[in-house]
Amino acid sequence: MPARLRTALVGLVALLTTAATVAAAAPSAATAPAAPGEQRPGWTLRPAPGDGSRPYAYAEGAPGAVLEDRLTVTNPGTAPLTVRLRPADDPEQGPTERPAQGAAQGVGRWIALAAPAVTVPPRTRADVPYTLTVPAGAAPGDHPAAVLATVTDGAEGRPAQETAVRIRLRVTGPALAALSVEGLAAEGATLRYTLVNRGNTVLEPRVLLTADGLLGTAFRRAARGVPAELRPGQRVAVSETWRGAPALDRVDVRVSATAAGEARAAASVTVTFVPWARLATAALLAAALALLARRAVRRRRSRAGPAASAPQPGTERHLTRAGT
Incomplete structure (x- = not known):
């Protein structure tokens, strides 16, 4: 082998050896810890397989059944992601309304996660199995719950990123759909009432408002502000303002x-719609006009003076006879 070729091969081998040594000593970008304050946008928690094909987790079983399912945490970022998980009773509760330290008080207690936290490598997804044990005495119907996921990026003063997966459990048995409208009251043109789910199934209520006055039907339309979903036992207060309410009428409103x-x-x-302010203004105006008219009449009488008294009939004839 020529000397130049042998020298080039030896140099190439040395260069490759040095590069491999440096690469082994340097921390891998896939396993490097995230810098404090680094954002991890796009991470998701969804029912398995995590592709969005299931908007929520659904389970159905009889009292005493043990149901199994999985959640998927997806990390599209460039740093490892640690997600803390905990069961919850109601996926629509705000953070201040949830029990302290994440302790579920209702259906959330039926959920058992395989792990309270999971670390997901970058550009990877991880499955978290869980079981849902239906108590022997569980009432038939729908029982909503959720699993909450929280990620803290480590920066002070920056709130944790939180998301939730809804779990809809249907306990088999007789289903009862019951609804009530309570506390209907009217304050002028504002209507207030409460919708209550008295059954054991999730309801999607539709509310119709009608108003019949002395002059006929005032309106007939769908109510505004009605919740799209009403869970068993849930109460939702609804308030609505009647635009274009009559100024004077007696109306029967039905929900x-x-x-x-x-x-x-x-x-x-x-x-009863009565324009009290307008009536009061009109009454004050009428009283003022009556007072002014009375004063004007008095002024005319005082200017004319006392009227001369006319002679009595027969008086002049009587005086003449007395003088003769």
Whole structure:
């Protein structure tokens, strides 16, 4: 082998050896810890397989059944991601409404996670199995719950990133759809009432408002501010302002609520619309005009003076006869 070729091969081998040594000594980007304050946008917690095909986890079983499922944590970032998990009773509760230290008080206690936390490598997803044990005395119907996931980036003053997966559990047995409208009241043109789910199934209520006055039907339309979903035992207060309310009328307002399963409820209230401010203004104006008219009449009488008294009939004839 020529000397130049032998020298080039020896140099190339040495260069490759040095590069391999440096690469082994340097920390890998895939395993390097995240810098404090680094954002990890895009991480998700979803029902397995984590592709978004299931908007929520659904389970169904009889009392005493043990149901199994999995959650998927996806980390599209460039740093490892540690996610803390905990069961919750209601996925729609705000952070200040949840029990202290994440202790579930209701259906959340039926959920057992395989691990309270999981570390997901970059550009990877990890599955977390869990079991849902239905108590022997669980009532039939729908029982909503959730699993909350929290990630803290380590920066002071920066809130933790939190998301949730909803779990809808259906305990088999007789289903009861019941709905009620309570506390209907009217304060002027503002209507207030409460929708209550009295059954054991999740309801999607539809509410119709009708108002019949002395002059006919004032309106007939769907109510605003009605929740899209009403869970068993849930109470939702609804307030709505009647735009274009009559100025003077007596109106019977009726709230009719319906939902699947032949759930029906209704309530009514009578509202009297009287323009008290306008009436008071008109009364004050009328009183002022009457007072001015009275004063004007008095002034005319005082200017004319006392009227001369006319002679009595027969008086002049009587005086003439007396002088003759």
